[in-house]
Amino acid sequence: MDASLICDELCELDLDVQSTDEFFEKMSVKAQTLGYVTANFLQAIKEREFNYPTALPVEPYPVAIPHSDPVNIIKQFIAPVRLKHEIDWCEMANNDNILKVRVVFLLGFKREEGHVELLQLLIENFQDKEIMDQLLAAETKEKFLDIVKHLKGF
Known part of the structure; x- marks a missing residue:
């Protein structure tokens, strides 16, 4: 997979948010300011997340992989984010189950093809x-990004 999709300027380390809405608001402002997404991105990603939640119940720690429809993406990106604290996030394909998420990979793709392989x-x-322990323990944004860019398959 192409590590160039990993966006240094959209990466956040210990982002202080209390909810998914606050996460989307902060990341949308940043992504729009930097020219990655359209003005409609925030509303679109909130609606998509409400209808199709994206927290994965993976072990050892749940991870969220929110994404919007390609029409709202200007430049493709993968924005790796570590939250300061765990927040509640609805489980993918099971809206009734709430997971505690601290790592989020916000995805922005202009086309559908290839993203299934990336998700896998x-x-x-x-x-x-x-x-995952390394991602949670990284002391700097640079170290965090280095771990992400050296994930298996990138």
């Missing part, structure tokens, strides 16, 4: 306890 690759990495 990310899930494989998210199930590796050593990798």
